[in-house]
Structures are given as structure tokens and as C-alpha cells.
Amino acid sequence: METPIISIITPNYNSEKFISQSIDSVIYQTYTNWEMIIVDDASTDSSVKIIKKFQAKEDRIKLIKINKNSGPAVARNKGIEIAKGNFIAFLDSDDFWLAFKLEEQVTFMLENDISFSFSSYFLMNNETKKKVSAKEVITYKDLLKNNFIGCLTAMYSVDLLGKQYFPLIRKRQDWALWLKITRDGTNAYGISKSLAVYRKRKTSLSSNKISLLRYNWYVYRNFEGINLLKSIVLIVNLLVIKLLK
Numbered sequence: 148m149e150t151p152i153i154s155i156i157t158p159n160y161n162s163e164k165f166i167s168q169s170i171d172s173v174i175y176q177t178y179t180n181w182e183m184i185i186v187d188d189a190s191t192d193s194s195v196k197i198i199k200k201f202q203a204k205e206d207r208i209k210l211i212k213i214n215k216n217s218g219p220a221v222a223r224n225k226g227i228e229i230a231k232g233n234f235i236a237f238l239d240s241d242d243f244w245l246a247f248k249l250e251e252q253v254t255f256m257l258e259n260d261i262s263f264s265f266s267s268y269f270l271m272n273n274e275t276k277k278k279v280s281a282k283e284v285i286t287y288k289d290l291l292k293n294n295f296i297g298c299l300t301a302m303y304s305v306d307l308l309g310k311q312y313f314p315l316i317r318k319r320q321d322w323a324l325w326l327k328i329t330r331d332g333t334n335a336y337g338i339s340k341s342l343a344v345y346r347k348r349k350t351s352l353s354s355n356k357i358s359l360l361r362y363n364w365y366v367y368r369n370f371e372g373i374n375l376l377k378s379i380v381l382i383v384n385l386l387v388i389k390l391l392k
Contacts, residue, residue, distance in 0.1 A: 151257070153249055153302075154232030155183045158222035162240035163194040165346065170201050170208065172243035178250035184209045184226040185240070189216040194240070220313040220320040227310055235310070236302040237321075241346045244299070248342040252302050255338055262307035263328055266300040266338035272347045279345075281337030287329040291371070291381055293388055294322035296335060299343045303328065314370055319362040323370050330371075360386060 155173055159166060173183050187195050187210065195212070202208045211225055219239075227235060234253060238244060248266075256264050267281040285295050298321040303311060314323040329335060360382055367378040 150180045151233035151253060152231055153178065153181045153234045153236055153253060154226075154230035154305075155181055155236050155238055156223050156226035156230065157183060157185045157238050157240055158188055158219045158226070159185055159190060159194055159198065159240040160188040160216065160219075160222075161190045161192045161194060163190075163192040163197060165241040165243075166194050166197050167201075168243050169238060169240050170198070172246075172248075173238065174201075174205060175246050176244065176249045177247050178253060181249060182207050182209060182231060183238075184211065184230060186211045186213065186222040186226045188213050188218070188222045218317045218320075220315050220317070223320075224312045224315075227312055230305075230310070233306050234302055234304055237298050238343075239299060242299045242344060243346075244343045245341070251340065251342060252300075252338060255336075256302065256304060259336070261336050262304045263333055263335045264302050264338065265296040265335055266342040267340060268297050268300050268343040268345055269341050270347055271344050276344070278341055281339060283337050283339075285329070285335040285337065287326065287332070290322070290326050290329055290335075291367075291373075292384055294319075294325065296321075296325050297343065297345055299345055300338075301325070301335075308333070316362070316365070318358070319366055322363075323366050326366070326371060 185198055198210050202210055213222060252264060265281055268279050269276040270279050282295055289295060311324060311328055313320040363385060364378060364382055367373045367381060
């Protein structure tokens with residue numbers, strides 16, 4: 148069997164401070180059969196220049212530019228459109244992976260015939276790190292309660308699922324995609340080892356719980372077609388989870 152190609156989709160918007168670390172974390176992966184598709188979402192800083200410097204030395208890195216800022220869903224989908232991989236993985240421009248991430252994850256999926264997987268990761272706030280542990284199995288019903296899958300750890304098999312695209316919403320589009328993938332009974336399987344580092348920034352959605360609840364409500368009602376009463380119950384449940392953190 149030929150070594151599978153992994154396509155890594157990275158949306159970039161004004162990430163000049165962090166993009167080098169993200170790219171380096173891919174270049175130094177122990178698994179080498181990958182392509183990194185960076186989609187720049189009309190950045191106004193020097194991040195594109197930084198990306199081009201890497202691209203000049205590394206032909207596995209591809210750069211796509213969007214002329215008008217359109218949000219991460221549009222950027223990721225453009226990357227998925229041109230992806231050639233048997234697997235698709237996601238890495239945002241301010242996060243980074245541990246060196247064995249791809250090797251561990253693709254081996255786990257191939258050996259267990261898994262179509263959708265994720266892993267534990269570290270949440271980094273300034274210089275402190277906290278482990279976010281992956282559940283062993285996540286179903287559609289689990290995901291309705293909360294997004295337990297860190298986008299920077301998610302990987303799905305194109306061979307088994309086809310190309311799966313993000314719903315075109317500005318926020319919570321990753322969670323909406325996981326719901327779409329698992330809605331038909333496909334489960335997501337977790338790897339207990341931490342394989343990535345998520346950089347928590349003040350501007351991140353996860354730092355704004357009210358905003359998170361608003362977007363969750365939108366997904367429940369507009370994408371999942373959940374009735375009013377059940378949506379209220381799910382929102383209350385999520386609020387309790389967030390308050391207990």
C-alpha cells in the first residue's frame with residue numbers, strides 16, 4: 148500500500164507573530180508525505196511574506212490568496228477544494244503540532260479503519276499549558292451537548308467520507324462540520340496522547356462565552372433543525388458545562 152497523502156488546511160489572517168511556528172511544526176513532522184495548503188484571507192500584515200519565504204524552500208507548501216476577507220470557513224473550503232490528500236487535517240495559523248502528530252494519528256486511523264479522529268491537546272495561555280483530554284469515542288448526540296473536538300487535532304479520511312466542507316458561517320463552523328459528519332452515525336475516535344498546542348488568545352471565540360452560546364443557538368436552529376424546546380435545553384446544558392469549568 149502506498150503511503151497516504153495528508154492535506155493540511157491552514158487559514159491565515161494577520162498571523163505574522165505565529166505563522167512561522169505553525170509552519171515549522173508541520174515541516175518537522177516525523178510523517179513526511181503531506182501537503183500544507185495555506186489560504187490567506189486578505190491579510191494586511193507581513194504574514195504572506197513570511198509564508199512565501201517558507202514556500203521558496205519547501206515545495207510541499209502551497210499558498211492561496213483571497214482578495215476579500217471572508218472568514219475561516221471560506222478559507223478552509225478553498226483549501227479542501229484543491230487538496231490531493233487521502234486524509235485532511237486542520238491547523239490554524241496561530242496553533243502548532245507536536246512532531247509525531249501526523250504519524251500517530253494516521254497510523255491510528257489506518258490500523259483501526261477509522262474515518263474521523265481527533266486527539267488530546269495542550270491549551271496554552273501565555274506560557275502555561277493545560278491538557279485538554281480527548282474522549283475515547285464521540286457520537287452525534289455527544290457533540291450536540293458540546294464541541295469536544297479541537298479543530299487543530301481533527302482529521303478525516305477522504306477515501307472513506309469524501310471531501311467534507313465547512314458550513315459557511317463566520318463562527319462555530321468547525322463544530323457544525325463535526326455535527327454534519329457524525330449525523331449519519333459516523334463516530335469520532337479520540338487519541339489520548341496530546342498531539343497539538345492550541346494558543347488561547349483574548350480575541351478567540353472560546354474566551355467569549357456569550358458569543359459562543361449565540362452561535363451554538365444558530366447552529367442548533369439553522370443547521371440541525373432542532374426544535375425550540377430542545378435547543379433551549381441544550382443551551383442551558385452547555386451554559387452549565389461552561390460555568391463549571
